[in-house]
Amino acid sequence: MDVTDAPDQRRYEARIDGELAGFTQYRASDRIVTFLHTEVQPGFEGKGVGSALVRGALDDVRAQGKKVRPVCEFVKGYIEKHPDDYGDLVDSAA
Template identity: 85%
Template sequence: MDVTNAPEHRRYEARIDGELAGVAEYRASDRIVTFVHTEVMSAFEGKGVGSALVRGALDDVRAQGKKVRAVCPFVKGYVEKHSDEYGDLVA
């Protein structure tokens, strides 16, 4: 699975064998990335795509030196569940 930032669409994309498997939509400012919606395509549900997508997105946000605001319940839950690893990213 590849997770990449697609800033032209304001989302991170997860692709499996080139096929779009999930997206994490966001709004970004100079310092904060606000995740607003995460969706896994039905053909890929239950395969860990959402978690891998969010993990990749959060790692990328960290690499950019930015903070995260989680409006999306899935992203918020992921950050809370993995607070030891990602709690420092919360704006």
């Protein structure tokens, strides 16, 4: 699975063999990436696509030196389940 940023569409995409498996939409500023909505395509649900997608997106945000604001419940839940890995990325004003 490949997770890439598609900034023109303001989302991270997960692709399996070139096919869109899921995406997480965001709004970005110079300092914060706000995750708005995550969706896994039918046929790919229950296969770990959402978790791999969010992990890849959060890792990319960290590499950019930014913080996150998890408005999306899926992203928020993922961070809450992995506080040691991603808790420090949450913007303190979130």
